[in-house]
Amino acid sequence: MKINLIKKTDLVIIGGGIFGCAIAYYYSKNNPDKQVVLLERNELNNAATSRAAALMTMVRSKRSYIPLTMETFKVAKEMEKELGETLDFKVVGMMHVAASEAKVKDLEKLMEIAKEYQQEAYYISKEEAKKKAPWLELKEAIKIGYVPNEAFCDPYMLGTFFARCARKHGAEINQGVEVLGLLNKAGTVIGVKTSEGEIHASKVVDAAGIWAPILAREIGAGVPMAPVRSQYWITERDENFPTDSPMVLLPDAQAYARPEGGSLLFGIREGKSLVASPKDVPKDISDFVFSADEGMNDLLENGERLARFFPGFYDIGIKYYVAGFSGYTPDSQLVVGEVPGTKGFLVASGCCGAGISVAGGVGLGIAEMAADRVNPFDFSEFHISRFGKIDPFEEEWLNKCAAARSNKVSG
Ligand SMILES: Cc1cc2nc3c(=O)[nH]c(=O)nc-3n(C[C@H](O)[C@H](O)[C@H](O)COP(=O)(O)OP(=O)(O)OC[C@H]3O[C@@H](n4cnc5c(N)ncnc54)[C@H](O)[C@@H]3O)c2cc1C
Structure with a gap:
């Protein structure tokens, strides 16, 4: 045409x-x-x-991103009004689990940053955390921060x-x-x-x-x-993954998770990320096949870190593998x-x-x-x-x- x-x-x-x-x-x-x-x-x-x-993480150690993300939340509301439709942001909150002295220090800084930007944030007990995210194993956790207004979206x-x-x-x-x-x-x-x-x-x-x-x-x-691959997995449904449970950041495991319609969506950093030259990525990204087998190898290689906090990791079935390139510096x-x-x-x-x-x-x-x-x-x-x-x-x-x-x- x-x-x-x-x-x-x-x-x-x-x-x-x-x-x-x-x-x-x-x-x-x-x-x-x-x-x-x-x-x-x-x-x-x-x-x-x-x-x-x-994940629309607002409270993060990188201050430069915070006002930009706050603007996204603001404009989302404006556009909802403009179109008379909802974007259905899932405001489930974010739990930050620190399980080493270094990560506790990072978490304490993060809670200060939350205050600086007038974002509600407080510590919760292991019992409260477990109630919110029953899939979590918190034996190793030292401090848990909770930011209730964090959200994810479509x-x-x-x-x-x-x-x-x-x-x-x-x-x-x-x-x-x-x-x-x-x-x-x-x-x-x-x-x-x-x-x-x-x-x-x-x-x-x-x-x-x-x-x-x-x-x-x-x-x-x-x-x-440069284009660097990001990847995540979505488990089968399980009663331990309530749809309204918070997103979870596990910096000691370099992993994150969030609910996904009764399943758990999670990602874990691989030891060596897959990178490509911008010129080698096909013009239509759907022409690029990310190998689920390679993804699974990465997952198994690094999964031990996650299993410390998610004991069901080795038993739960994986329903979807999602991978894509985004630009890293x-x-x-x-x-x-x-x-x-x-x-x-x-x-x-x-x-x-x-x-x-x-x-x-x-x-x-x-x-x-x-x-x-x-x-x-x-x-x-x-x-x-x-x-x-x-x-x-x-x-x-x-x-x-x-x-x-x-x-x-x-x-
Ligand atoms: C697996 C994965 C998980 C992610 N998780 C998160 C997350 O939890 N939270 C978060 O905030 N972000 C996340 N991201 C990152 C987020 O998806 C990207 O930062 C964002 O989508 C980038 O948007 P963009 O507009 O820059 O790029 P794109 O969405 O890639 O859009 C670029 C567009 O440019 C077009 N284009 C390119 N060249 C030309 C040309 N010559 N002429 C015309 N059109 C052209 C392309 O066709 C494409 O549609 C994730 C990314 C991936 C892959």
């Missing part, structure tokens, strides 16, 4: 995952006099976004809400249109070449997920991230903001496995920057050139990014 694209606009967004859709939403809502065009080569929210476990639905609301505010959202290159004139990006012709624009945002480095490279920008921070040395070009990528939680803040911040207004958030830790000049396709770089995920202890 021939798609008739407009030829000139204020903003072009490349990629219709949750970042692209969120940016389109804020830009169209806050700039009724301006036009935004989003281009997605496949279907909206069908790549990393639809595969997320979608990530596809959240991405779709952004896109639907953006359309209501006049955004033009196209699926099946691929961006083939950037139009660059003397250091200024002035538009994009697409499978359906050229579009000229005052600003272009590269929100192409794990593929973001490919287009940016054309103008000499090295987007500092060596310091586990986002890659969002202006591309130094270039005008008219912004990047929103490098989600480090937290893109669903931070989508609101990333969307608002980038939309404001694209409209030449002040970004209400501090993006200084996410700066694109913070690692100096890098080659995003080189092996040593890819391994550095993969190591960041292997060392991750939060959900």
Whole structure:
């Protein structure tokens, strides 16, 4: 089918995952006099976004993500009102189980951070914790923190809400249109070449997920991230997994879990994460087969850590295996903001496995920057050139990014 694209606009967004859709939403809502065009080569929210476990962790040691996630919670409510429908966030709370002196120290810091951001958080006893999550073995636990307002969501639905609301505010959202290159004139990006012709624009945002480095490279920008596999498993149903039991973070096991309709969804960090060059990942991620057998090998290799807290681990049946790539950086921070040395070009990528939680803040911040207004958030830790000049396709770089995920202890 021939798609008739407009030829000139204020903003072009490349990629219709949750970042692209969120940016389109804020830009169209806050700039009724301006036009935004989003281009997605496949279907909206069908790549990393639809595969997320979608923990929306607000209280975390990484302060830079907290205001961004708070914005996601805020905008979710606004969009629910706008559409007269519910996003059905599951506000089940988060339990942080510390089972070593080092993790107790981390937990104490985390509880202070919760206070700083006016988030309710308190310690609970092992008995209370066991009542909330009967599958847990807490013999080794020293301290347990509980943050009652933490939630998880349906990530596809959240991405779709952004896109639907953006359309209501006049955004033009196209699926099946691929961006083939950037139009660059003397250091200024002035538009994009697409499978359906050229579009000229005052600003272009590269929100192409794990593929973001490919287009940016054309103008000499090295987007500092790499596609690294995340994976999780969903057990069969069991009465020990109540649907309203809290999410659980087990930093001593580098594992997390949350309820999933009477089953348990859980993830555990592997010793060595699978990484790929952005150029080697197929354009349609469904063409990439993540081997469930390899996943199972990782699980068995590392499962002992989890079994300390989940004694039923070796007996419970596994119903689903879910894996996908998301963009990791060596310091586990986002890659969002202006591309130094270039005008008219912004990047929103490098989600480090937290893109669903931070989508609101990333969307608002980038939309404001694209409209030449002040970004209400501090993006200084996410700066694109913070690692100096890098080659995003080189092996040593890819391994550095993969190591960041292997060392991750939060959900
Ligand atoms: C297994 C797994 C578990 C996760 N768990 C969580 C979690 O618990 N909490 C959390 O917050 N996050 C989680 N994440 C991370 C989260 O899914 C991502 O951070 C988020 O979806 C990134 O969104 P995005 O828009 O950047 O990328 P994507 O959703 O991948 O979207 C990018 C889009 O760009 C399009 N595109 C690329 N190139 C072009 C082009 N040239 N032209 C047109 N379109 C293009 C692609 O087709 C794609 O649709 C998880 C991820 C995975 C894989």
